[in-house]
Amino acid sequence: MSNDSSSGRVAAELERWIDAANPGSKLPSTRALVARHGVSPVTVQQALRILVGRGRIETVPGVGTFTLAVRTARVTDFEWQTAALGAAHPLLPDAPLALQSPPESSIALHSGYPDRSLLPERLVRAAIGRAARSETVLSRPPSAGLPALRSWFATELTTVGAADVAAVTARDVVITPGSQGALVTVFRALVGAGRPLLIESPTYWGAILAARQAGVDLIPVPSSASGPDPVDVDRAFTETGARAFYIQTGFASPTGTVWPADRKQRILDLARTHRAFLIEDDAAHDFAIDETPIPLAAQDRDGHVVYLRSLTKSVAPGMRVAAIIARGPARDRLFADTQAEEMYVSGVLQEAALDVVTQPAWRTHLRRLAEQLGDRRDLLIDALTNHAPQVRVETPPRGGLNLWARLPDRTDLPDLISRCSRAGLIVGSGDEWFPAEAPGRHLRLNYAGPSPERYPEAARILAECLAR
Amino acid sequence: MSNDSSSGRVAAELERWIDAANPGSKLPSTRALVARHGVSPVTVQQALRILVGRGRIETVPGVGTFTLAVRTARVTDFEWQTAALGAAHPLLPDAPLALQSPPESSIALHSGYPDRSLLPERLVRAAIGRAARSETVLSRPPSAGLPALRSWFATELTTVGAADVAAVTARDVVITPGSQGALVTVFRALVGAGRPLLIESPTYWGAILAARQAGVDLIPVPSSASGPDPVDVDRAFTETGARAFYIQTGFASPTGTVWPADRKQRILDLARTHRAFLIEDDAAHDFAIDETPIPLAAQDRDGHVVYLRSLTKSVAPGMRVAAIIARGPARDRLFADTQAEEMYVSGVLQEAALDVVTQPAWRTHLRRLAEQLGDRRDLLIDALTNHAPQVRVETPPRGGLNLWARLPDRTDLPDLISRCSRAGLIVGSGDEWFPAEAPGRHLRLNYAGPSPERYPEAARILAECLAR
Numbered sequence: 046m047s048n049d050s051s052s053g054r055v056a057a058e059l060e061r062w063i064d065a066a067n068p069g070s071k072l073p074s075t076r077a078l079v080a081r082h083g084v085s086p087v088t089v090q091q092a093l094r095i096l097v098g099r100g101r102i103e104t105v106p107g108v109g110t111f112t113l114a115v116r117t118a119r120v121t122d123f124e125w126q127t128a129a130l131g132a133a134h135p136l137l138p139d140a141p142l143a144l145q146s147p148p149e150s151s152i153a154l155h156s157g158y159p160d161r162s163l164l165p166e167r168l169v170r171a172a173i174g175r176a177a178r179s180e181t182v183l184s185r186p187p188s189a190g191l192p193a194l195r196s197w198f199a200t201e202l203t204t205v206g207a208a209d210v211a212a213v214t215a216r217d218v219v220i221t222p223g224s225q226g227a228l229v230t231v232f233r234a235l236v237g238a239g240r241p242l243l244i245e246s247p248t249y250w251g252a253i254l255a256a257r258q259a260g261v262d263l264i265p266v267p268s269s270a271s272g273p274d275p276v277d278v279d280r281a282f283t284e285t286g287a288r289a290f291y292i293q294t295g296f297a298s299p300t301g302t303v304w305p306a307d308r309k310q311r312i313l314d315l316a317r318t319h320r321a322f323l324i325e326d327d328a329a330h331d332f333a334i335d336e337t338p339i340p341l342a343a344q345d346r347d348g349h350v351v352y353l354r355s356l357t358k359s360v361a362p363g364m365r366v367a368a369i370i371a372r373g374p375a376r377d378r379l380f381a382d383t384q385a386e387e388m389y390v391s392g393v394l395q396e397a398a399l400d401v402v403t404q405p406a407w408r409t410h411l412r413r414l415a416e417q418l419g420d421r422r423d424l425l426i427d428a429l430t431n432h433a434p435q436v437r438v439e440t441p442p443r444g445g446l447n448l449w450a451r452l453p454d455r456t457d458l459p460d461l462i463s464r465c466s467r468a469g470l471i472v473g474s475g476d477e478w479f480p481a482e483a484p485g486r487h488l489r490l491n492y493a494g495p496s497p498e499r500y501p502e503a504a505r506i507l508a509e510c511l512a513r
Numbered sequence: 514m515s516n517d518s519s520s521g522r523v524a525a526e527l528e529r530w531i532d533a534a535n536p537g538s539k540l541p542s543t544r545a546l547v548a549r550h551g552v553s554p555v556t557v558q559q560a561l562r563i564l565v566g567r568g569r570i571e572t573v574p575g576v577g578t579f580t581l582a583v584r585t586a587r588v589t590d591f592e593w594q595t596a597a598l599g600a601a602h603p604l605l606p607d608a609p610l611a612l613q614s615p616p617e618s619s620i621a622l623h624s625g626y627p628d629r630s631l632l633p634e635r636l637v638r639a640a641i642g643r644a645a646r647s648e649t650v651l652s653r654p655p656s657a658g659l660p661a662l663r664s665w666f667a668t669e670l671t672t673v674g675a676a677d678v679a680a681v682t683a684r685d686v687v688i689t690p691g692s693q694g695a696l697v698t699v700f701r702a703l704v705g706a707g708r709p710l711l712i713e714s715p716t717y718w719g720a721i722l723a724a725r726q727a728g729v730d731l732i733p734v735p736s737s738a739s740g741p742d743p744v745d746v747d748r749a750f751t752e753t754g755a756r757a758f759y760i761q762t763g764f765a766s767p768t769g770t771v772w773p774a775d776r777k778q779r780i781l782d783l784a785r786t787h788r789a790f791l792i793e794d795d796a797a798h799d800f801a802i803d804e805t806p807i808p809l810a811a812q813d814r815d816g817h818v819v820y821l822r823s824l825t826k827s828v829a830p831g832m833r834v835a836a837i838i839a840r841g842p843a844r845d846r847l848f849a850d851t852q853a854e855e856m857y858v859s860g861v862l863q864e865a866a867l868d869v870v871t872q873p874a875w876r877t878h879l880r881r882l883a884e885q886l887g888d889r890r891d892l893l894i895d896a897l898t899n900h901a902p903q904v905r906v907e908t909p910p911r912g913g914l915n916l917w918a919r920l921p922d923r924t925d926l927p928d929l930i931s932r933c934s935r936a937g938l939i940v941g942s943g944d945e946w947f948p949a950e951a952p953g954r955h956l957r958l959n960y961a962g963p964s965p966e967r968y969p970e971a972a973r974i975l976a977e978c979l980a981r
Binding site (some may be wrong): 094095097098099100104113122123125126127128129130131158161169171173174176177178182183184185193196197199200204211223225226237238251254255258288289320321322347348361362363372373374375378382385386387390391392393394403404408409 | 562563565566568571572589590591593597598601626629632634637639641644645646649650651652653661662664665667671679690691693697703705719722723725726788789790814815816832833840846850853854855856857858859861862867872873876877
């Protein structure tokens with residue numbers, strides 16, 4: 046919608062007129078509206094389009110613009126649907142807090158997304174503008190994605206790969222409309238309903254949601270500051286016969302953990318032994334601060350690692366583009382699933398995303414972003430240390446967007462969160478990141494949101510709510 | 514990718530240089546390349562971006578641009594994946610001919626999409642350009658879609674609705690990234706794997722694909738020039754206990770059928786009797802020629818009709834936006850599925866789609882499109898009548914993009930199609946539109962493709978290939 050305030054004002058005034066008019070009344074001419082509201086014809090047209098969008102008026106070209114009837118609501122009996130739909134299975138959880146939009150006056154530490162000030166706004170707007178003039182507007186890209194974009198994703202992985210690992214090629218890459226779709230596709234196509242999937246605990250809530258959607262049977266494996274213990278992983282593979290393990294080796298959400306190199310090698314060896322897939326989600330790839338972890342996929346010789354990478358969080362929310370990289374028959378299974386599920390992803394978004402990430406300014410942006418994220422992380426840690434010493438951040442993250450904060454064990458988490466919310470601080474419950482019962486009380490605190498200057502205030506509110 | 518021919522030429526010349534250079538070689542400076550190739554610095558930058566996209570070079574800001582190693586292919590053993598993946602179920606079909614891109618010199622009557630000359634190109638490019646400057650680039654829209662766009666879809670249906678039917682509201686609308694995703698969501702959330710779904714035969718191949726993806730059990734119901742026979746539908750509901758029927762009441766793909774009003778009413782009554790959903794796909798809504806059918810959803814009082822409408826085909830392939838309209842608990846089931854499956858649809862695409870369809874020029878475009886489609890349809894029918902009398906179009910369609918042509922019963926369809934292809938005519942096999950065995954030999958002939966002036970030639974090729 047246009048943010049133009051005068052068209053919004055004219056629309057609001059016209060809406061009052063429409064409220065009072067009979068349905069089917071003809072609106073005054075554009076010329077008359079221009080004179081009455083003292084605005085330009087363009088503004089009047091924008092106001093009319095807003096009202097069309099709201100379903101209040103209808104334009105009959107060459108005849109005029111008319112008010113529409115607002116039909117009175119009738120009570121409708123949908124009870125028959127209860128039997129037709131059957132029991133809801135699997136019961137999907139409600140939207141987690143991380144997706145909600147709180148009042149603007151609050152301090153928001155709950156989001157999973159970076160604030161708009163951390164996005165490469167000019168690059169993205171210019172890229173979409175160029176894509177609007179490109180061929181991709183009018184043509185269908187191949188179902189697996191634009192070859193040049195697939196090639197870019199492949200090259201990103203190949204350039205950090207071990208010298209004796211075969212290069213990843215564009216053919217190994219399938220583009221999806223965002224990482225959520227990629228997760229569901231991988232779980233559905235490589236695991237399947239009713240079959241076991243090992244998953245780190247805690248882990249990304251979107252992956253837990255995707256796993257429920259795919260109907261897979263989640264097997265939690267505890268994960269500490271150096272990743273999952275190989276003994277636990279080996280036992281879980283053996284006991285369940287699982288053929289896949291969902292992992293985040295670099296800046297895991299929510300903990301920020303980076304697996305040490307030898308731990309990665311051990312888990313890859315276990316996957317080989319158990320002839321299983323590692324589903325590696327590299328969601329925080331672009332949010333490196335102090336180090337740049339090399340994905341496990343870069344060391345994979347035999348198609349054990351299925352690699353996921355999204356551009357939505359780092360480029361812009363409007364840019365729903367992610368990639369699955371897989372080799373061997375697994376790639377074909379995944380491609381068949383995405384093709385049946387969405388046919389293809391808008392070429393406009395693919396073209397614009399490729400434009401952004403191949404600009405030299407993108408690298409400059411990522412370097413500046415690393416500095417900003419580092420400053421914000423340190424600011425939030427300092428604020429907690431100074432004002433909320435009850436809250437412990439055991440391992441300050443070396444990248445990603447979040448602190449994983451441990452609370453005193455006696456904390457009533459839902460109560461704390463609602464007290465904070467009433468005091469103007471929005472925080473995310475750590476419980477949403479556990480595939481089973483949470484073994485302790487945690488908050489995920491995002492340091493990439495708006496208003497970092499309010500972190501001391503946020504820490505004070507948190508301390509007060511904990512003390513009560 | 515830029516279509517600029519000079520940047521493409523420079524990229525090709527540089528690629529030959531890279532082929533000969535050692536990996537890690539530094540490329541000459543932009544200034545040197547400008548001088549060597551006699552082009553502008555912008556062209557050189559574009560050429561370099563093409564090569565980055567192809568994975569041939571890498572730019573290290575402030576240092577220079579370097580050639581990348583093309584690693585030699587190594588034979589990799591993916592055999593372990595065979596056991597890990599298990600049997601492929603359900604076996605998804607290959608990409609149908611309707612999605613393939615034939616040689617440009619051929620006459621293409623196989624596509625399911627309108628030619629670019631029939632798209633509102635200027636409107637779409639301007640709308641994406643405006644969206645690039647809008648709020649939607651940097652913000653996440655609500656998971657169910659932009660309220661204004663949902664309101665527009667709701668109004669479209671409400672304005673043709675019966676006066677005593679409650680108005681459809683924005684809350685009843687869920688936006689999805691294209692109609693394929695919408696189909697899978699509806700089949701998965703309202704029917705579910707292993708449960709029966711009635712489906713017209715023939716019907717849209719994408720719906721057959723979506724049904725296989727969702728794992729539902731397809732129950733074909735024959736559909737003639739006036740839609741399915743209520744006796745067949747009643748029996749199929751009774752015998753299978755099905756709770757849903759996938760239908761196209763207006764310009765069905767592939768036949769172009771429009772259900773008469775009394776047939777629509779009978780089928781709606783049957784859905785009420787059997788307490789079942791009608792899943793109405795109004796994919797051809799914007800391709801009306803001689804009449805504008807009113808969707809069955811507009812008569813629905815009790816949430817029996819779940820309505821699907823897409824803008825991708827009529828607005829532009831780059832605009833992946835569709836809507837599901839449903840009322841009652843069904844809407845919540847559908848919303849939960851889309852949220853788990855894709856989180857949200859790019860706000861940029863939603864904003865641009867709304868912009869296009871609320872412009873007065875959109876209505877003008879649809880009127881002109883109706884004339885063009887009518888002319889093309891008549892041209893193709895005339896060409897067949899004059900040059901290929903063996904091919905019968907029993908019911909000339911009053912809208913949509915295709916003729917449904919019956920061939921002599923003895924025709925070897927795969928053989929005919931490959932003979933036509935060799936002779937430069939690409940046609941789609943009718944078999945792809947049947948959920949079970951095809952009862953006759955058909956072709957779907959698209960009259961919305963490129964080069965309508967070649968229809969007589971196309972008809973002659975078809976006649977010759979049939980005669981042999």
